[in-house]
Amino acid sequence: MKALESILVEKGYVEPAAIDALIDTYETKVGPRNGARVVARAWNDPAFRAALETDATAAIASMGFVGRQGEHMVAVFNTPEEHHLVVCTLCSCYPWPVLGLPPTWYKSAPYRSRAVMEPRAVLTDFGVSLPETTAIRVWDSTAEIRYLVVPMRPEGTEGWDEARLADLVTRDSMIGAGLARSPEEAAP
Amino acid sequence: MNGAQDLGGMHGFGPVVPEPETEPNFHAPWERRAFGVTLAMGATGSWTLDASRHARESLPPAEYLASSYYEIWTKGLERLVLAAGLVGADELAAGRSLRPGARLSRMLSAEAVPAALARGGPTERETSAPPRFAVGDRVRTIVTNPAGHTRLPRYARGKTGTIEIAHGAHVFPDTNAHGGGEAPQHLYTVRFTGSELWGEGADPTLSVSIDAWERYLHGA
Numbered sequence: 001m002k003a004l005e006s007i008l009v010e011k012g013y014v015e016p017a018a019i020d021a022l023i024d025t026y027e028t029k030v031g032p033r034n035g036a037r038v039v040a041r042a043w044n045d046p047a048f049r050a051a052l053e054t055d056a057t058a059a060i061a062s063m064g065f066v067g068r069q070g071e072h073m074v075a076v077f078n079t080p081e082e083h084h085l086v087v088c089t090l091c092s093c094y095p096w097p098v099l100g101l102p103p104t105w106y107k108s109a110p111y112r113s114r115a116v117m118e119p120r121a122v123l124t125d126f127g128v129s130l131p132e133t134t135a136i137r138v139w140d141s142t143a144e145i146r147y148l149v150v151p152m153r154p155e156g157t158e159g160w161d162e163a164r165l166a167d168l169v170t171r172d173s174m175i176g177a178g179l180a181r182s183p184e185e186a187a188p
Numbered sequence: 189m190n191g192a193q194d195l196g197g198m199h200g201f202g203p204v205v206p207e208p209e210t211e212p213n214f215h216a217p218w219e220r221r222a223f224g225v226t227l228a229m230g231a232t233g234s235w236t237l238d239a240s241r242h243a244r245e246s247l248p249p250a251e252y253l254a255s256s257y258y259e260i261w262t263k264g265l266e267r268l269v270l271a272a273g274l275v276g277a278d279e280l281a282a283g284r285s286l287r288p289g290a291r292l293s294r295m296l297s298a299e300a301v302p303a304a305l306a307r308g309g310p311t312e313r314e315t316s317a318p319p320r321f322a323v324g325d326r327v328r329t330i331v332t333n334p335a336g337h338t339r340l341p342r343y344a345r346g347k348t349g350t351i352e353i354a355h356g357a358h359v360f361p362d363t364n365a366h367g368g369g370e371a372p373q374h375l376y377t378v379r380f381t382g383s384e385l386w387g388e389g390a391d392p393t394l395s396v397s398i399d400a401w402e403r404y405l406h407g408a
Contacts, residue, residue, distance in 0.1 A: 001218040001262050003283035005225050007275055011289025013232060017298035019224035025305060026213055026223075068308035072355065074377075089196030089341050091241055092257070101213045101223075107257045109201040116196045116343065116396050117386055125204040135393040140196065142339045143375055143399035144311040145355060171209050 031100035034065045035148060036169035038098055039180075040162040042075075043153040053077070056148065060098060070097035070146055076139065077150045078176070083134050084149045085123070085176035087115035088141040095146035099174060106175065116140055126177045149173065151180040189242075189335055190342060192249035197343040197386070214258075222258040226265050231296035231304055234272045238365035242337040243267040313372035315357035320374065320402055325351045327378060328408040329400060337365035340404045344396075348408045349380035352397055360401055374402040 008014045038060055042049040051059040056073040060066070073095060076084040088094065089112045094102040105111050114122050119136045123129070130136070139147045151173040157165060168186050172178030195201075214220045230240060244264035245252070252260060269275040279286050296304060321327060331346040332338070339361050358375040362368075382394030 001222050001225070001258075004262065004266060004269075004280070005221050007279055007283070007285050008225060008229065008269070010285035011275070013274060013289055013292060013295065014225060014228040015295065015297055018231075018296045018301055019221065019228050021298045021301040022224040022227045022305075023214075023220045025301065027220075032209070066308070067306040068304075071308045071310040072312060072358075074353065087196075089343075090193055090339060091245070103207045103211060104215070104257070105204050105206055108204065109195055109198075109253065110204045112195040113198040113201050114204070118391070119394065120391060122204055126206050132393070135395070136391065138394065138396040139377075140341065140344075140396060140398045142341060143355075143358060143361075143401070144309075145375075145377070145399050172206070177206070 026096070026101050030097060032098070032169075032171035032174065033166070034063075034100075035095070035098035035171070035174045036166040037162065038063060038065070038075075038148065039150050039169045039174060040165035042077075042150050043157075043165055044160075044162050049077075049150075052150070060148075065097040067097050069093070070095045072145045073098075073148060074145055075148045075150055076137070078152045080131075080152070081133075081135060082137055083130055083176065084137050084139065084147075085115060085119050086139045086141065086147045086149060087112060089113070089116055090140075090142060093141035093144075093146065095148055098148055099171060103171070123177065126172060128178060149176040151176075151178075154180050154182045156183045189246060189337065190333055191245045192247070192252035193245040194342050196341045219258040222262045222265075226261050228296050229265060229269070231294065232292045233294045234274060234292065235268050236364050237309060238337060238359070238361040239367075240264060240268060241361070242365040243271070245337070311359040312355070313357050313359060313370060315372050315374070317357070317373070319354055321351045321354070321376060321405065321407070323351050323354055326408040327351060327376075327400075327405040329378070329404055330406065332404075334362065336362065338362050340400065341398065343385055344378075344380065344398050344400075347380050347384050349378040349384065349397075351376045352379045353377035355399070358401070360403065362401075362403070376400055376402070376405070378405070 052075045056075040092107040168181045328348045355375040357372040359370040363371040379397040382390035
């Protein structure tokens with residue numbers, strides 16, 4: 001990689017400072033805390049939740065999260081009856097503006113091969129066990145539509161403000177590979 | 189193409205290994221560079237996002253499966269710069285530039301990075317063609333084995349499902365990856381039952397959706 005980068009820099013195709021800025025964006029500025037704020041707001045604000053259901057791209061943009069790999073967003077909502085899980089079997093499509101760059105497991109052959117066929121077994125790998133009666137709905141991101149899972153709001157969080165709620169929202173819960181943390185799990 | 193990237197439904201890769209949420213994005217300094225350089229070169233407009241996906245996916249299957257994620261990116265980028273005539277094979281072998289670079293129409297400066305990322309690359313396009321399908325329609329995916337780029341996974345070919353969402357017209361990767369233009373056409377989320385895709389033994393509660401362009405679909 002080092003040789004390829006130096007060739008491209010020597011030829012004047014890329015600017016090292018721009019490469020640094022791209023890396024820095026996803027290491028320090030854009031990550032799953034963005035998505036956690038979207039979810040927390042959806043839990044607390046019925047009008048925002050409705051907007052997220054109708055036009056997720058616009059609702060998420062209203063919070064300032066826009067751009068590459070989030071140009072066309074769809075939000076899906078977990079309920080006791082239906083659990084959503086997102087995968088990209090063909091590569092690693094992932095909603096960058098709200099979740100940042102995907103974790104290694106999301107890009108890995110085990111996840112990509114199995115999520116569409118045996119999602120319950122995949123969830124077991126994450127320590128998640130759902131009731132038999134909960135249907136599983138898998139979204140394979142084969143186009144430029146990007147999916148955000150809104151996990152179920154944990155019990156015992158009535159009256160919590162959005163900042164406190166956002167601390168319960170994990171990255172994995174917004175892919176569907178996990179659940180939001182309970183207040184007990186989040187307690188220091 | 190029926191490449192190694194099309195992993196849905198394969199067996200034998202073992203368990204998923206979760207990572208703590210605190211795990212960094214990059215696991216070695218060179219991975220950072222592979223990411224940044226790939227995006228910066230993409231911003232020069234020398235190829236489309238679909239062409240860059242195809243460059244990675246058309247690696248020989250054994251090589252694809254044996255390579256780490258950012259190794260695949262690096263190998264894909266090498267293929268792209270070679271194919272675009274921006275770097276010579278002799279230069280890749282030498283590990284340094286042997287000739288002045290070509291003139292590119294665009295180059296990404298550090299100052300332009302935030303705006304470029306915020307703009308992204310929307311793929312929705314205006315079209316005068318009315319959609320052939322509506323939400324709720326039953327459709328059957330085509331059976332096809334194109335040697336070129338496609339986003340119709342093997343596990344979902346020749347299957348019957350239901351249109352769940354209509355997304356308007358979007359750039360068609362199968363042409364756009366090969367210099368064939370954007371050829372925008374209607375895109376739909378199509379939902380299949382687990383048993384339609386996987387047959388006997390499928391989880392009875394499972395449904396799986398893909399996003400499918402109109403050309404992938406017949407009425408059912």
